[in-house]
Amino acid sequence: MIVTERASRRRAPRAVPVAPWLVVLATLALAYFLLPLVAVFFRLPFPGLVEKLQSPQAFGALALSLKTSIVALVASIAIGTPLAYWLARARGRFVRVVETFMQMPIVVPPAVAGVGLLLVFGRSGYAGPALHALGITIPFTPVAVVLAQIFTGAPFFIFSAKQAFEGVDHDLVSVARTLGSTPTNAFARVTLPLAFSGLLSGAVLCWARSLGEFGATIVFAGNFPNSTQTLPLAIYTALDSSLELAVAMSALLLTVAFVLLFAVRLVDRGRTT
Amino acid sequence: MFVFDLQATLPDFALRVALDVGRETLVLIGPSGCGKSTLLSMLAGIRKPGEGRIVLDDEILFDASARIDLPPERRRIGYVLQQYALFPHLTVRDNIAFGVRGIAAAERERRMRDVVALLRIEALLDGRPTEISGGERQRVAIARALVTQPRALVLDEPLAALDVEHRSRIRLELRSILARLNTPTIVVSHDYEDARVLGDRIAVMNLGGIVQVATSAELIRHPASEFVARFCGTNLVEVTIAGTRTLAAFDPWRAVLARTPSGAQHEFAGHVVDVARLGAALRVHVEGERSLFVDLHVEEGAVAYDAGDAVYVSVTAADLRPYLPPSA
Numbered sequence: 001m002i003v004t005e006r007a008s009r010r011r012a013p014r015a016v017p018v019a020p021w022l023v024v025l026a027t028l029a030l031a032y033f034l035l036p037l038v039a040v041f042f043r044l045p046f047p048g049l050v051e052k053l054q055s056p057q058a059f060g061a062l063a064l065s066l067k068t069s070i071v072a073l074v075a076s077i078a079i080g081t082p083l084a085y086w087l088a089r090a091r092g093r094f095v096r097v098v099e100t101f102m103q104m105p106i107v108v109p110p111a112v113a114g115v116g117l118l119l120v121f122g123r124s125g126y127a128g129p130a131l132h133a134l135g136i137t138i139p140f141t142p143v144a145v146v147l148a149q150i151f152t153g154a155p156f157f158i159f160s161a162k163q164a165f166e167g168v169d170h171d172l173v174s175v176a177r178t179l180g181s182t183p184t185n186a187f188a189r190v191t192l193p194l195a196f197s198g199l200l201s202g203a204v205l206c207w208a209r210s211l212g213e214f215g216a217t218i219v220f221a222g223n224f225p226n227s228t229q230t231l232p233l234a235i236y237t238a239l240d241s242s243l244e245l246a247v248a249m250s251a252l253l254l255t256v257a258f259v260l261l262f263a264v265r266l267v268d269r270g271r272t273t
Numbered sequence: 274m275f276v277f278d279l280q281a282t283l284p285d286f287a288l289r290v291a292l293d294v295g296r297e298t299l300v301l302i303g304p305s306g307c308g309k310s311t312l313l314s315m316l317a318g319i320r321k322p323g324e325g326r327i328v329l330d331d332e333i334l335f336d337a338s339a340r341i342d343l344p345p346e347r348r349r350i351g352y353v354l355q356q357y358a359l360f361p362h363l364t365v366r367d368n369i370a371f372g373v374r375g376i377a378a379a380e381r382e383r384r385m386r387d388v389v390a391l392l393r394i395e396a397l398l399d400g401r402p403t404e405i406s407g408g409e410r411q412r413v414a415i416a417r418a419l420v421t422q423p424r425a426l427v428l429d430e431p432l433a434a435l436d437v438e439h440r441s442r443i444r445l446e447l448r449s450i451l452a453r454l455n456t457p458t459i460v461v462s463h464d465y466e467d468a469r470v471l472g473d474r475i476a477v478m479n480l481g482g483i484v485q486v487a488t489s490a491e492l493i494r495h496p497a498s499e500f501v502a503r504f505c506g507t508n509l510v511e512v513t514i515a516g517t518r519t520l521a522a523f524d525p526w527r528a529v530l531a532r533t534p535s536g537a538q539h540e541f542a543g544h545v546v547d548v549a550r551l552g553a554a555l556r557v558h559v560e561g562e563r564s565l566f567v568d569l570h571v572e573e574g575a576v577a578y579d580a581g582d583a584v585y586v587s588v589t590a591a592d593l594r595p596y597l598p599p600s601a
Contacts, residue, residue, distance in 0.1 A: 171358040174319045177345035178352040179372030179421055185346075189371075193362045 040254055043247045052248035060226045061234035062252065068142060068230060069210040072149035076206050079150075080158040081199075085191075087158070088165035099162075105155040113151050114219025121147065121220075144221035145228050149210035157199075157206035164198020165191065197268050204264045208257055275425045275457035277335075279315055279325035283308060286481045294425070294457040299486075300472030301461045302504060307480050309461040310355075313427045316459070317352040318345035329457075330424050351418030351456075355430040357410045359402035365413050366398040372421040388416040392450065407435045408443045415450065426458040432467055444470050465505050477501045495596050496522050499563060508565045512539055512593060520596040525566040527592040530557060530584055537587035541565060545582045559586055 044052070052058065087099055105113060119125050121138040131138060138144050168191050176186040192199075214232040221228040223237060231253050238246040278291035288308040292299065301309050314320040316327060318334070321342065327335040329350070334343045345352075359368050369388065373381045389395055392412040397405055402413065411431055418426060431447060432440055448471050451458055460471055468475045469489045476486045477500070485497035489505070496502035502509035502522060512521050534540060543561025550556075554568045557578055565586050569578075578584065 169358065171354050171356065172360060174314070174317070174345070175352060175354065175358045175417075176360075176371065177319070178317050178348070178350060179417065180346045180375070181372075182344075182346055190360060194360075 037254060040247060040250045044244060044251075048244070049248045049251055052242075052245050053252055055245065057225060057234060057238070058245065058249050058252075061229055061231045061249065064142070064145070064226065064229065065211060065231040068145045069149055069153075069207060069213075072146045072153055072210045073203060073207045075146070075150050076154035076157045076210075077199075077203060080154050080161060080202075080206075084158045084161035085165050085187075087162045089170070102155055102158055105151055106159070110148075110152055110213065110215025110217075111219050114148060114216035117144070117147060117151060117216065117220040139220060140222040140224065140228060142221075142227060145217055145230060148216035148220045149213045152213050152216055153206040153210035156209050157202040160202025160205060161195070161199050164195035164202070167198065168194045200264060200267060204260050208260055211253065211256065274331075275329050275459075277316065277325065277327040279312065279322040279327065279335075281308075281311065281315065281320075281322045281324075283311060283481075288312065289482050290478070292459075292476060292483065292486070294459060296455050296457055297473040298451045298458045298460060298471055299474050299476055300468035301459060301476045301478055302463060302465060302468045303478030304480075305463055307478050309463075309478055310429050313352070313429050313459065313461055316425075316427055317350050318343060318348050319352075349421070349424045351415075351421065351423035351426040353411075353414045353418055353426070353428040353431055355433050357402075357414035357434070359410055359413060359417075361402055363402075364398070365394070365400050365402060365405070368402060368413060369398075369417045369420055371417060384420050384422070388420045391419070391453065392416045406439075408439055408446075411435070411443065411447070412450075419454070423456065426454065426456050428458070428460045430461055430463070432462065432464070441466075447471060469505075477504055493524075494522065494594055497596065503564055506566060508563075508588075509596070510539070510541060510563055510565070510588075510593075512595075514590070514593070514595060521593040522596060523588045523592050523594065525556060525568040526554070527588055528565065528567040529587045530559075530567045530569060530578070531587070532582070532584060534585050535587055538590065539593065540585055540587040542583070542585055545578050545580050545584055547580060548578055557584075559584055561586075 041049075053062075083102070087095060087102070108116075118139060120127055121131065121144070122128055123132065123137075123139070138147065172190050172194070173186050176190045177183070181189060211230075212232055213230070214236070217228065217230060218233060218236075223229050223233045225234075229237065231249055235246045235249045235253070238249065275294040276292075279289070281288045285306075286308070288311065290308070290312055301312070303309050311320060315322045315335075322335065322337065324337045325335070326333060326337065326339075326341075329348070333339070333341050334348050334350075335341060359365075360371065363371070366385075370381065370385060373384060376384075389398065392415060394409065394412050394416060397409055397413065402410060405413070411434075415428075415431075432444055435443055444467060451460075451471060460467070462468055462471075472489065474486060475489055475492055477484045477492070477497075479500050485492065485501050487495075492501060492505045493507050496505065496507055496509050498520075499509045507522055507524060508528065509520055509522050511518060513519075514521070529535070529537075534542070541559075541561050541563060543559040543563075543565065545557055546560045547558040548555055549558070550571075551568075553571050555571060555578075557567045557569060559565045559567060567586055
């Protein structure tokens with residue numbers, strides 16, 4: 001994760017000589033990861049890519065993806081920050097159990113998460129009758145898209161935020177209190193600035209995960225253009241009709257991901273130096 | 274006046290401390306883990322005591338039975354931690370100004386100038402806490418606390434994080450800073466030297482409570498227990514004087530060391546556990562029924578005592594100072 005990588009970079013380990021065969025193996029591994037990504041950009045000439053993206057299908061999917069993932073990100077930060085802070089500061093067996101459970105969504109296959117959400121929020125789910133009585137339908141609506149994204153994305157933010165909060169020496173908060181800060185004030189003036197880069201990394205991971213969410217969305221929200229068809233679903237759908245369109249949308253999604261990653265590293269560097 | 278009587282249940286023992294601190298520096302010494310730091314965090318309001326009360330300048334900060342428990346931000350107690358806990362994301366200047374953000378700019382500037390001058394840290398203001406030395410960090414941490422004009426100051430092991438080579442100089446500087454304050458101050462330390470130099474009075478603490486409160490001269494003259502005697506480097510033995518058993522102290526340089534019993538009235542058998550060189554003296558640490566120190570002049574060291582040697586420590590009646598319990 002980005003957090004741990006940063007921590008190790010700060011210690012700046014001395015470079016040591018590396019065996020040639022290790023370089024070869026590393027290069028092979030690197031090629032495996034980079035080639036598919038590069039391929040997405042070289043399949044079509046650049047003007048072709050841009051032209052393809054101007055189709056209403058691609059545009060609708062992109063707009064929906066951006067809207068839902070931003071709502072999901074804001075919601076994840078809102079519900080995740082207090083939980084992460086509590087996990088970082090509280091002690092005891094109960095906390096460790098909660099912590100383990102919070103990592104479950106990271107390992108659970110997204111399709112399974114979708115089924116689970118359906119079992120809770122679906123018409124015949126546990127919360128179904130209550131929601132129906134209120135006139136609220138969630139499955140197969142944009143709200144379901146957001147819920148699916150929160151479910152699979154938020155744990156990444158929470159995990160990263162918990163680590164960031166743990167990294168803030170509690171003595172600093174204590175001292176801030178004796179210097180006249182209320183708990184809220186101390187959080188804003190000490191904890192938050194010191195945990196900021198960890199929170200930012202977590203938010204980016206969460207957002208990237210939400211943007212790419214596929215399995216839980218297709219199960220829980222369906223694949224309806226302009227309503228629940230996000231960019232990943234649109235790519236999947238386009239593969240049936242037009243490989244070029246699928247490639248173009250893939251390139252777009254990949255560009256957004258790159259920009260996100262790059263922006264975080266830039267912000268991060270600005271803060272550490 | 275800073276007056277408190279507190280009780281708390283810690284994982285391994287119960288803590289009970291009652292002290293009365295005037296406009297002076299009181300050094301609280303005791304071994305690691307005896308509850309000293311816990312006590313300070315309870316005074317500052319970071320930890321909650323089980324029972325008792327804390328009164329500072331006639332204001333009740335904590336009273337378990339009356340359910341009064343002021344949060345740290347309303348206690349106005351300056352708290353300086355062992356590692357100084359400077360905010361790493363702020364400059365030295367912003368660290369110091371942290372607690373005076375709410376007050377009028379002119380007053381804030383005046384206070385900043387005053388503490389910066391008192392602690393002689395003008396040159397550090399634009400640096401980061403990570404860029405300055407341990408002794409400088411200590412001064413910044415003290416400045417940060419003082420600028421809020423606390424009604425009391427508590428310092429947790431302010432010298433423990435420093436290199437040995439700078440420690441004694443910084444200790445003297447700290448003394449001159451504390452001497453210029455007119456604030457009740459409690460310094461926690463595990464080192465008797467810190468207590469001797471910094472403390473107007475010294476409170477010796479052992480697991481869970483205060484053993485003795487006195488000036489350093491008084492502690493050495495009449496240590497209340499063997500624990501206190503060991504802490505301040507003097508000897509305490511149980512002797513019979515005029516038919517009654519009593520505790521008595523004697524100075525290590527008055528003791529006589531021999532390999533064979535001399536038949537003296539006050540003589541204690543033991544074996545050497547350590548020989549340390551202090552200037553022109555050799556301090557021989559003898560463990561027997563009691564733990565004793567004997568200072569020998571270097572020239573006498575020709576006798577060459579080694580760890581493990583069986584020895585006899587004797588002292589004349591004239592050099593014994595019977596311990597008088599405070600009630601007597």
